[in-house]
Amino acid sequence: MQLNYQKYSPTGNITVLVTTPVPRDRQPVVAAWLLRPEVAGGEQAGFVEPPTDPRCAARLQMMGGEFCGNATMSLGAMLARNAGLADGAALSLLLEVSGSAAPIACRICREGEAWGGTVDMPLPEGLEKATLETDGGRIAAPLVRMPGIAHLILPVNEAPGEAELRRRLPQWNRRIGADALGALTWNAAESSIDPLVYVPSAGTLVREHGCGSGSAAVGCWLTLSAGRSMEIPLRQPGGTITVRTRFDGGAIRGVTITGGVALVAEGTVTQIV
Numbered sequence: 001m002q003l004n005y006q007k008y009s010p011t012g013n014i015t016v017l018v019t020t021p022v023p024r025d026r027q028p029v030v031a032a033w034l035l036r037p038e039v040a041g042g043e044q045a046g047f048v049e050p051p052t053d054p055r056c057a058a059r060l061q062m063m064g065g066e067f068c069g070n071a072t073m074s075l076g077a078m079l080a081r082n083a084g085l086a087d088g089a090a091l092s093l094l095l096e097v098s099g100s101a102a103p104i105a106c107r108i109c110r111e112g113e114a115w116g117g118t119v120d121m122p123l124p125e126g127l128e129k130a131t132l133e134t135d136g137g138r139i140a141a142p143l144v145r146m147p148g149i150a151h152l153i154l155p156v157n158e159a160p161g162e163a164e165l166r167r168r169l170p171q172w173n174r175r176i177g178a179d180a181l182g183a184l185t186w187n188a189a190e191s192s193i194d195p196l197v198y199v200p201s202a203g204t205l206v207r208e209h210g211c212g213s214g215s216a217a218v219g220c221w222l223t224l225s226a227g228r229s230m231e232i233p234l235r236q237p238g239g240t241i242t243v244r245t246r247f248d249g250g251a252i253r254g255v256t257i258t259g260g261v262a263l264v265a266e267g268t269v270t271q272i273v
Contacts, residue, residue, distance in 0.1 A: 001271040003030070005040055007264040008074035010117070012209030012238015014042040014264060015074045017060075022047055024061065028202040031063030033273040035204065040269060043206045044197075046071045048078070051096045056103050059096035064199035066180035067099025067148025069212025069257050073117035076106035077261040085110045099148015099179060114262040121216040121255040122147040127224060132172055134160050143176065144217035149197075150178035151217035159185045162196075166205055169198045182214045192235035193218055209238030212257045219243030220252055 003020045022030050031045035046068065049059040060075045062068050072095055080091045087110050094103040105120040130143040130152060142153040152172070154160075160168060165183055173181040179201075185194040195211035198204070208214075215234045223230050223245040232243045239260065246254035 002268050003034070003271050004266075004268050005034070006078055006266040007040060007042060008077060008261055009238070009264050010070040010073045010077075010210065010212070010261045011236060011241050011259045013044070013070045013211060014209070015068075015071045016040050016042040016045040017071070017074060017078055018045065018047045021049070027061065028063055029273055030271065032202050032204060033271075034269070035206075040265075040267070043208050044068060044071060044199075044204075046075070046098075048075065053094075053096055053103055055094050056096045057093045060098065062098045062148075063204070064180055064201040065098045065148070066199060067097055067122065067146065067213060069119045069121055069216060070210060070259070071212075072097050072104055072106055072119050073108075073212065073257075073259060073261055076108040076117050076119075077115040077263070080108040080110060080115060081263065085115075087112060097148075101147065108261075111260070114260055116258070117261050118256050118258045119212065121213070121257055123252055123255060124217070124220045127221060130172070130176065132168070134168065135164055136160070142221050144221055145178070146213050146217055149180040149182065149213050150176055151182040151184050151211075151214050153184050153186050153218060153221055156185055156187045159183070162207075165196055169196065169205060170200070173198060173200060182211060182217070184211070184214045184218060186218065190235060191233065194237060208236075210236040210241060210259070212241060212259070215241040215243050215257050216255050219245050219257075220255060223247050223252055 051059045090109040126145040229247045242258045
């Protein structure tokens with residue numbers, strides 16, 4: 001089977017979008033194969049499907065059924081590119097995305113050969129303290145549950161090293177039970193995160209260059225801690241994602257992420273899995 005794909009870089013979070021129909025039950029294994037460096041390569045994969053909601057332009061089904069803000073922004077850029085959006089022009093659209101029960105609003109602006117995107121993120125479902133077993137003993141970390149994904153926020157002076165994080169993340173998720181689980185090493189002094197994301201159904205554990213939902217999770221955590229609306233540029237290995245939150249009446253009423261998207265490659269591969 002021939003698989004057509006386009007590969008985008010939203011803040012360095014290389015995302016493969018497959019435009020050839022692939023049955024849902026095959027998507028995790030196909031995605032894991034596609035992400036191999038010798039095939040298409042990348043940090044995550046999603047499958048573009050027809051929407052069921054007539055208000056939406058398309059559906060994005062992520063490789064593990066999780067939600068991803070950066071991949072949503074990438075799909076918006078793909079649709080803007082397909083529509084021939086002129087330089088400086090903007091496009092607003094609704095998208096269906098796995099992990100979210102409601103349509104996601106996405107705004108894309110053409111910026112030369114790239115795009116700037118803003119995604120209205122789903123609101124957090126909960127914030128709790130998670131007790132985590134580490135080689136150095138137990139630590140308590142904020143756990144932000146977003147629709148389709150959860151994120152642990154680990155202060156840089158408490159976070160386990162890379163090898164231990166990769167060993168511990170699947171263990172932690174057996175108790176947390178998320179569709180996808182991120183471990184965000186948080187540096188408050190630099191306002192930066194370094195994301196490691198585990199997707200159980202696809203069996204992937206990837207150190208990402210940027211994470212949209214992780215950015216939103218940190219923004220929500222800081223907003224709830226401060227009790228006010230915030231605008232937070234968050235540095236990540238691949239660049240900066242800006243989170244904006246709206247806090248009113250003791251609760252978060254809105255969250256957006258804004259970043260840049262560039263087309264990296266497009267092509268066709270022969271499916272062998």
